[in-house]
Amino acid sequence: MEFETVEKDARNAPTLASIAEKVGVSVNTVSRALRAPNTVRPELRRRINAAMEELNYVPNRLAGGLSSTRSDIVGVVVTSLYYSEFASIIDSLQSALLERDMQVMLANTRYDAAQELRLVRSLLSWRPAAVAIIGVDHAPKVVELLKASGIPIIEMWDTGGEVIDTAVGFDHTAVGAAQASQLIAGGYRRLAFLGSVRENDRRAQKRLKGLQSAAAMAGLPEIVTHTDQQGGSSELGERLAHELLERHPHIDAIACNSDVVAFGVLRALKKRGKRIPEEIGVIGFGDNEAAGCVSPALTTIRPDRETIGRLTAEAIFARINGAQPSTTLVEWKMMVRESAIRKETR
Amino acid sequence: MEFETVEKDARNAPTLASIAEKVGVSVNTVSRALRAPNTVRPELRRRINAAMEELNYVPNRLAGGLSSTRSDIVGVVVTSLYYSEFASIIDSLQSALLERDMQVMLANTRYDAAQELRLVRSLLSWRPAAVAIIGVDHAPKVVELLKASGIPIIEMWDTGGEVIDTAVGFDHTAVGAAQASQLIAGGYRRLAFLGSVRENDRRAQKRLKGLQSAAAMAGLPEIVTHTDQQGGSSELGERLAHELLERHPHIDAIACNSDVVAFGVLRALKKRGKRIPEEIGVIGFGDNEAAGCVSPALTTIRPDRETIGRLTAEAIFARINGAQPSTTLVEWKMMVRESAIRKETR
DNA sequence: TTGAAAGCGATACCAG
DNA sequence: CTGGTATCGCTTTCAA
Numbered sequence: 001m002e003f004e005t006v007e008k009d010a011r012n013a014p015t016l017a018s019i020a021e022k023v024g025v026s027v028n029t030v031s032r033a034l035r036a037p038n039t040v041r042p043e044l045r046r047r048i049n050a051a052m053e054e055l056n057y058v059p060n061r062l063a064g065g066l067s068s069t070r071s072d073i074v075g076v077v078v079t080s081l082y083y084s085e086f087a088s089i090i091d092s093l094q095s096a097l098l099e100r101d102m103q104v105m106l107a108n109t110r111y112d113a114a115q116e117l118r119l120v121r122s123l124l125s126w127r128p129a130a131v132a133i134i135g136v137d138h139a140p141k142v143v144e145l146l147k148a149s150g151i152p153i154i155e156m157w158d159t160g161g162e163v164i165d166t167a168v169g170f171d172h173t174a175v176g177a178a179q180a181s182q183l184i185a186g187g188y189r190r191l192a193f194l195g196s197v198r199e200n201d202r203r204a205q206k207r208l209k210g211l212q213s214a215a216a217m218a219g220l221p222e223i224v225t226h227t228d229q230q231g232g233s234s235e236l237g238e239r240l241a242h243e244l245l246e247r248h249p250h251i252d253a254i255a256c257n258s259d260v261v262a263f264g265v266l267r268a269l270k271k272r273g274k275r276i277p278e279e280i281g282v283i284g285f286g287d288n289e290a291a292g293c294v295s296p297a298l299t300t301i302r303p304d305r306e307t308i309g310r311l312t313a314e315a316i317f318a319r320i321n322g323a324q325p326s327t328t329l330v331e332w333k334m335m336v337r338e339s340a341i342r343k344e345t346r
Numbered sequence: 347m348e349f350e351t352v353e354k355d356a357r358n359a360p361t362l363a364s365i366a367e368k369v370g371v372s373v374n375t376v377s378r379a380l381r382a383p384n385t386v387r388p389e390l391r392r393r394i395n396a397a398m399e400e401l402n403y404v405p406n407r408l409a410g411g412l413s414s415t416r417s418d419i420v421g422v423v424v425t426s427l428y429y430s431e432f433a434s435i436i437d438s439l440q441s442a443l444l445e446r447d448m449q450v451m452l453a454n455t456r457y458d459a460a461q462e463l464r465l466v467r468s469l470l471s472w473r474p475a476a477v478a479i480i481g482v483d484h485a486p487k488v489v490e491l492l493k494a495s496g497i498p499i500i501e502m503w504d505t506g507g508e509v510i511d512t513a514v515g516f517d518h519t520a521v522g523a524a525q526a527s528q529l530i531a532g533g534y535r536r537l538a539f540l541g542s543v544r545e546n547d548r549r550a551q552k553r554l555k556g557l558q559s560a561a562a563m564a565g566l567p568e569i570v571t572h573t574d575q576q577g578g579s580s581e582l583g584e585r586l587a588h589e590l591l592e593r594h595p596h597i598d599a600i601a602c603n604s605d606v607v608a609f610g611v612l613r614a615l616k617k618r619g620k621r622i623p624e625e626i627g628v629i630g631f632g633d634n635e636a637a638g639c640v641s642p643a644l645t646t647i648r649p650d651r652e653t654i655g656r657l658t659a660e661a662i663f664a665r666i667n668g669a670q671p672s673t674t675l676v677e678w679k680m681m682v683r684e685s686a687i688r689k690e691t692r
Numbered sequence: 693t694t695g696a697a698a699g700c701g702a703t704a705c706c707a708g
Numbered sequence: 709c710t711g712g713t714a715t716c717g718c719t720t721t722c723a724a
Binding site for chain 2: 013056058059060061062063065066071073076081082083084087088090091094095101103104105106107108110121122123124125126127144145148149150233234260263264266267288289290292293294295
């Protein structure tokens with residue numbers, strides 16, 4: 001007689017085979033009990049489930065993914081995790097993916113193109129079911145890799161230009177134009193654009209372009225821009241605002257590239273004794289959770305992040321089920337608050 | 347003579363075998379060229395790299411993970427993605443993990459215990475190299491699963507109590523006590539605690555406990571608490587503050603469970619004509635990016651999130667390399683601003 | 693320095 | 709409804 005001692009250490013997690021053996025059926029049956037329960041006799045199914053419960057069985061999805069050549073991972077690439085810029089997109093995207101038991105694998109490029117390439121490559125090595133990525137402007141190599149992967153690619157947040165596959169976002173040029181219109185309607189004419197604009201932040205560049213075109217069309221003087229590569233923060237906004245007003249004291253409205261920067265701008269203006277919105281107007285972008293809590297309350301633009309996340313998940317499901325690529329425009333809203341209305345507009 | 351036509355469609359990504367064949371070596375050699383380059387003749391290595399480049403080879407880490415029984419995935423479990431609460435932890439954790447080419451797989455429980463169990467199980471099915479999870483209070487089943495996994499488990503943000511393996515965080519009871527001390531030092535005596543406190547948010551409960559003990563020790567009257575299960579927002583803060591003052595008009599200081607809620611409290615108080623900080627003081631928790639931008643600027647507590655993320659990554663590396671479990675206390679700082687100093691303290 | 697062969701833990705197809 | 713068997717793409721001994 002022989003004894004077989006099986007060392008069941010932690011790295012020796014139960015497998016389908018363990019539980020098949022325990023129940024006295026084939027591996028195959030156990031696998032089916034998991035994926036297609038009604039192809040297995042109820043009583044057997046019960047015993048199998050009991051065994052899984054008892055052994056604390058956790059399926060190995062690496063194995064599952066390998067053999068089925070798809071992985072239920074969704075690669076998510078964002079350009080920053082600062083503040084709440086994309087958190088709520090990730091939040092809603094993830095919670096929608098949960099319905100299909102898909103996991104988010106997160107990558108953050110920090111607006112670095114080289115990093116983006118590296119991260120995309122890295123994500124693809126997990127054979128994700130889809131990739132959701134911020135922006136529609138990527139290095140050629142990134143586009144090539146994503147296209148070659150053959151999986152659904154959802155570009156989020158921005159739209160327009162060359163879309164790889166499917167896009168869910170909005171037109172940032174229009175947002176910039178809306179900022180201009182709002183300021184003009186508020187009674188301002190000498191506009192400036194200010195904020196943190198990274199080299200690779202094409203969205204910010206589009207917003208600036210929209211702002212400039214709208215100002216030009218309204219016959220306003222050229223827009224003064226004062227930006228910095230450094231990450232957006234209220235400290236940056238404060239510094240930039242001081243510098244801006246030193247050089248261009250005649251400015252009467254400031255469009256900011258983000259709300260957090262705008263917060264700093266408000267602080268700087270108050271320190272300089274400028275009355276907002278009477279002497280100078282301020283508009284932001286993003287609708288930070290505090291935008292309505294600063295004083296004066298900040299007029300800004302609120303992209304519907306929750307919807308972007310949800311529609312991205314839906315686009316992924318649709319594409320996986322064979323739907324055609326598409327581009328979906330998502331709403332944004334002008335949040336009119338106190339900081340940008342000089343005169344009563346009626 | 348025979349022709350072999352290999353359909354190279356998207357689902358047919360190049361494998362180690364493809365490039366082995368192309369170069370005319372064994373699969374094995376290619377694999378080593380990738381993982382241990384200096385065990386391969388330089389010239390051969392060059393040809394292999396060239397072939398990989400040409401075919402746009404992306405390794406299949408599902409296969410790699412399966413055969414090596416470890417996966418370079420780090421499961422990260424947070425309780426919320428609202429605002430900036432944990433974004434910066436994720437940010438720094440991820441960027442530190444990148445050095446070892448490890449990926450973050452993200453899960454969000456939204457303070458739901460059942461969801462946490464499901465998500466942890468799901469993460470474990472990817473055979474992660476480690477799991478980093480917010481909090482030290484988990485359902486018994488969650489603890490059992492995490493322990494049984496045999497991988498490093500890093501509990502972040504909180505410390506104390508039963509730690510599964512390793513913890514990187516701070517003592518929330520002490521934070522609550524510090525809020526009390528700060529308010530007392532600011533000249534206030536009739537304190538209230540207000541905010542969004544989910545059933546499963548043990549950290550908030552600890553902070554409240556700390557606040558209560560410190561108040562009791564200082565001989566202050568019992569702390570009035572007014573909380574809600576609903577998610578934290580400035581709207582919630584505003585509503586709760588109004589309700590609180592209706593019922594307890596004598597309150598002279600409010601400790602808030604989060605800055606965003608505090609923002610709403612400030613708004614409510616101003617609407618009610620209360621002068622801050624003269625008539626009533628307010629203190630927050632979290633140091634939201636706008637805390638210094640509201641008026642009056644919010645006194646609050648700033649946990650060092652960036653360090654928590656980085657130390658978590660280091661703890662993961664250390665544990666993988668055989669180091670013992672440990673608990674690391676991370677600093678937090680009282681950010682003294684205008685909202686909580688009634689009298690000059692010297 | 694290189695290669696052959698045996699897994700890793702599932703899934704898929706085809707019989708029975 | 710159930711079970712065998714071949715894969716999936718890579719890592720890992722062990723020889724050569």
